[in-house]
Amino acid sequence: MEGNKNDIQWLDAEEQKSWRALLQGISKFLAAANADLQQQEDLSLSEYEVLAYLSEAPGRQLRMSQLAQNLVHSRSRLTHTVHRLEKQEYVQRLQCADDKRGRNCILTEKGWQKIQSAAPVHVGSVRKYLIDSLTRKEFLELGRIFAQIMPDEKE
Template sequence: MTTDTPTAQTVEWLTAEQQTQWRSFRGGAARLFAALEHELEQQTGLSTHEYEVLVRLSETPDRTLRMAQLADNLAHSRSRLTHTIRRMEEQGLVSRLPCVEDARGVNCTMTEKGWQVLVAAAPSHVQSVRDHLVDVLTPEQFAALGDAMETVRVHLTGGACHVE
């Protein structure tokens, strides 16, 4: 689709410049996430999703979160999280316990093995993020990136869920 082929619709098209910027963003982000995913997988055997689960759990006092909170933090669907956690439980990285306050709920806790796997994985992942993103940009560029996407996230989620 070229930019200068307006239809009878009341759509405001992107300018040529905006289109280039949009494609750069989409293409760059896609390749970046793919590279990070690939390197983490190679070096630690974890997917980025599993890694993020461990990170979120590691940040709570008792290394435990309700399934729903975890799903919200990660912006994953409930069923997706259930499947992921089941697999991680089979690998001994996390364990699930029924929740006392709310009998519907399930508490997901990080095991000691999960903690060790995370500690072992973190350095190389941080290095990947540095190599491919942080160190490639100026501090100002990187900060602008964060600010802009935070704005986007707030707009999308209605301002809620400040944790992620």
């Protein structure tokens, strides 16, 4: 950290209120979306995200390191999530053909069926708890703002 504590520009009352509303809103949204997936599909939001990324990838597979980067998860957290998905036979991990040190995560046919079943639940939650609370313009602006705040390293 640069500077010292005395150099900090503290949040004013409006900024503090907005910051806390943001944290609470994100937490409540994630909890509600996760609960819907758990109740209707016996799948966590983290598990759903893994299946979704794999379903969109060429050959329905990604290197574990790429999957971790896409999900913004630590490798250890991703490993635990993928292990749970392997037990359910939704994914399998195989050694990379071109690099023996790496592992690919592959969506199985059972995993493909699961993501097709779970996707309407997830999209319904996103609409119910987020999109329907905003105008289209506000929602698109929200995405633009977050892209500006936390730009993708690849860009």
